[in-house]
Amino acid sequence: MNEFSENPSFQHHFRRSPDWLYLLREFYKLYRFSSAGGSANIRSHQKEVRHRLSRLLKLSPAFHQPLASEKPVCAHLSRALDLGLSHPTAPLARAIERIRDQLHWEFGYGKLPSGLGNRYAFSVLMGPRGPVVSEELILGLVLFAPGTTYPTHRHQGIAESYFCLSGSISENDVGVYVPGSLILNPPDHLHRITTSDHEPSLLAYAWVGPPEKLADQKMVFSRQRSK
Numbered sequence: 001m002n003e004f005s006e007n008p009s010f011q012h013h014f015r016r017s018p019d020w021l022y023l024l025r026e027f028y029k030l031y032r033f034s035s036a037g038g039s040a041n042i043r044s045h046q047k048e049v050r051h052r053l054s055r056l057l058k059l060s061p062a063f064h065q066p067l068a069s070e071k072p073v074c075a076h077l078s079r080a081l082d083l084g085l086s087h088p089t090a091p092l093a094r095a096i097e098r099i100r101d102q103l104h105w106e107f108g109y110g111k112l113p114s115g116l117g118n119r120y121a122f123s124v125l126m127g128p129r130g131p132v133v134s135e136e137l138i139l140g141l142v143l144f145a146p147g148t149t150y151p152t153h154r155h156q157g158i159a160e161s162y163f164c165l166s167g168s169i170s171e172n173d174v175g176v177y178v179p180g181s182l183i184l185n186p187p188d189h190l191h192r193i194t195t196s197d198h199e200p201s202l203l204a205y206a207w208v209g210p211p212e213k214l215a216d217q218k219m220v221f222s223r224q225r226s227k
């Protein structure tokens with residue numbers, strides 16, 4: 001088992017919601033056992049995510065039950081999870097399935113491009129405002145309908161990784177990523193995502209950065225084009 005599994009106080013906070021504990025363990029395993037593809041930068045990011053996760057869980061973080069809410073794109077969630085069950089990342093898809101009725105889906109951006117409100121939403125699992133409270137690591141999910149373009153954006157001072165769990169996506173038109181693939185966006189890197197025309201895509205993401213950046217990250221689309 002992983003390095004935080006023996007902590008009794010950790011179990012205590014999740015005693016009414018053990019499925020959240022199992023979900024976080026699957027996140028940990030994803031960052032522990034997935035390939036870095038020979039990239040030292042990606043290996044270092046994976047290590048940072050799981051170290052922050054295990055360190056936090058040893059401290060027995062607070063857990064606030066989210067206020068469940070859906071967005072239009074959630075009509076695609078069942079299909080995205082079904083697709084996710086036939087890939088190596090299936091244990092995480094299954095763990096998400098167990099808490100799907102508790103997820104709080106949101107848009108995050110003050111102003112969304114036309115049509116994006118029907119095609120995209122994200123749900124935070126861990127972060128400064130919960131549901132699992134952490135000042136040094138944000139974990140979450142992003143769901144895209146088929147044929148979506150998620151416009152160019154960047155994350156100031158934050159390194160972001162996207163793990164593809166279902167469907168297929170491209171970033172900045174330079175590659176196609178399928179379930180099990182990881183994309184690392186270094187701090188301030190401009191990126192734009194497109195999804196395949198026929199299937200929804202579900203991504204798991206992690207944000208790593210200094211607490212002040214994680215607590216106050218403005219979600220705005222960039223006027224600049226990603227390269």
Ligand SMILES: [Fe+2]
Nearest residue numbers: 153160185191
């Ligand atoms: Fe991003």
